[in-house]
Amino acid sequence: MNVDRTKRGKMVNGFDPAKADALDERTRLFVDRRARLLGPAYRLFYSNPVEFTRAEGVLMYDSQGNEYLDAYNNVVSVGHCHPHVNAAVARQMERLCTHTRYMQEGILDYAEMLLATFEDAIGHVMFTCTGSEANDLALRMAKYHTGNEGIIITSEAYHGNSELTSEFSPSMGENSRLGTWVRRVPAPDTYRVDCDDMGEWLAERVAEQIHDLQRRGQGLAAFVADSLFTSDGIFAHDPGILEPVLKVVREAGGIFLADEVQCGFARTGTHMWGYQRHGVVPDIVSMGKPMGNGYPVAGIAMRPEICATFGHDMRYFNTFGGNTVAMAAAKATLEVIQNENLLENTRKTGAILMDGLRDLLQKDARIGDVRGAGLYLGVEMVKDRATREPDSALALALVDEMRERRVLISATSANANVLKIRPQLVFGPDHADRFLTELEGALKSVTI
Template sequence: MTKSSDGAPINIGMVNGFNPNDLGRLSPQMQDAIRRRQALLGPAYRLMYANPVEIQRASGVHMYDAAGNEYLDAYNNVASVGHCHPRVVADVHRQMQTLCTHTRYVQDGILDFAADILPTFGAPIEHIMFTCSGSEANDLAVRIAKHHTGKNGVIITSEAYHGNSELTSGFSPSLGRGSRLGVFVRRISAPDSYRMDPAEIGRQLAAEVAREIAELERRGDGIAAFIADSLFSSDGIYSHPVDVLGPVAEVVRAAGGLFIADEVQAGFGRSGDRLWGYQRHGIAPDMVTMGKPMGNGYPVAAVAMAPHAIRSFGADTRYFNTYGGNSVAIAAAQSVFNVIRDEKLMENAARIGAKIKDGLKALAAKDGRIGDVRGTGLYIGAEFVKADGGKTPDSATALAVVDGLRQRRVLISATGYHANTLKIRPPLVFSDADVDRLLTQLEDTLRSV
């Protein structure tokens, strides 16, 4: 658990989620569906929104419920190029009709895709290995880092999320206190540009990393890796300044550790100005992990790495994944990569994202509850604060706004330590008309909250 703006604990796993105790106020049909879900899937799954949404189909940035009601998806980065993109569907279907097998056979598809994507990272990245999910990619990257360094320590930011495997959940504090962190994990502050001096953030974070490395060494180990999502998505979305990660990388490497750039959420052009989020900080990571947006919903992910990072791991062990990098997965990844390039979706993210930010800033100028608007491209946050002049987080209002938008059939979520920041993260095909609808419904919601 973490704490809300009034000091009460918030379980991040239930933020913006359905409370099973409220089942009685839903329609009989929805009650039946949820009871069936609980009986068959068990208690660990969560539903979004106080009034859950039943989705039956989707296209582009629109999702549809059983009654045919349309919802604007301003949240789903998994369908990075839009739900059911016809080109991706066709390419995956064609490959599924031809061959679906693993990487122990020689195939052109995986090599062609590797040759396409590897140059986009720049030096020193030269190799790529495929997995099924971002969790699996981060798991593999940290395994490689531990093998390379002979150390176990992993340093992360305060509310990071890097996955839900046994290893990655151990360095994903945003899962809540009920999910234990590994004894090998140390945390540093999020780069809170709203409350910290932007000119000092990089120096401060580097100093914190140095202290945590010293503590790891004092306990008889040391640092294997520092891993970060360069948009600090779960920390509250901090896109600027872009000189934060450079000083951290210097400290990590001086201690013998590797720098892992988690691009599961920040990559594939979402920032609008670079294909990969870490490139905005001018750094060259030792490894880059990818996930959710890579296959537009098909389970494909990857770790790209420098030769020095993988050399000893590759010599001493082997890697095999029955489904990671299979022929259909690669067809999906190649198709998504082509669509992002051919439809100029990174450029669209820059233009449309700027329009959303401008609209949010105009709303903030009229409504003091929006204390800060930040983000880049199509990853934008609007932080809600109390009207006390002290930048006190206001999670209650933020979550009420999320619920109000859901009632108006606009889907977003909240993020950050206090869950007081709206998380606007739509598919990269978001349009001008979609922006107008989002901002209009948000303004209407603000009047009602």
């Protein structure tokens, strides 16, 4: 593999170590120590990195006690340090932490609870520790079930950082190798692509890649997509785009893997799962990050026929996947989502944020587009609305300015010019108002 050693590994909103001299002495010493002990692969956020020491709900506090509004971290989906989840983890940790080869009711209770959120066709669930592991397992099963090798993804997708999943995660950058069995299609860019039917437009491009895979003898194992296309730039305007795509995928003998790591667990405000906005039923659903509100638990749910032969021919075991404490964390998190009606809160607060962002769109010509669903929103920054030329420098400057205003966001898309707004599901109207006030102030302050 030829690698351009002059290019630093890609990370949107990453701190540049070459600029460490501009930091205060304490931060510079921390950065130096971190590099010495952890090596160069670990990256920090923001041009001025921040150290957090505690958090609660949607608020985080730095080492000086300053409060920050967290509009980015979806791992703690029901809020930082939620007492119901913390108590469930502590109780189980004090009793027993062991794996799935012993009988335990916790994994069965949670499996029943989780499967009830899916369509009847989804009948089994298997547990891992991370979303990367979940997508790794899902892809193994897809290839075994179909007998094919090929995978189709969107152009800037992210599906994990294991050896296998990194090979179909192009958003990791040009130095990260893609598998020879991977094909990419453009994201359904509702801002730049002018077509009458985005679903048919995307399906045509998927069909082209299926044909190429078949010509090379690899065939199609799976089409893999995050239904909000979050790493591509967050596209959620057209809720019907997946149906025609799945038609050509299944006609080719492939399956649909819905990656719900980022867009699942009530994130969209209308449905529990992102794919449900499109009126389709996947063959496999992968889950991760928000599942345990900070405890490492993830998994896949699937149609029973997908794992029938796989399960018969080989065993699956994961020492920590599905352990008793993980199941306690996951069950408590889902209880909070359901008992506190966070789906409705996501819809309500998301609408407030969207309305406010649209108001800013009318006021500032540097905002080209506002889009998203529920509490996953994107604001695309452009140099010119007529040409729609991306303005990544402006987007990253706004991310840094928001950090200085003690509001946390990041950026996404191939050009890193889309502000990524992804708060916890407990983000309320007052938090939304504070966010919008600070973003308007940031727009006025940044004059790039």
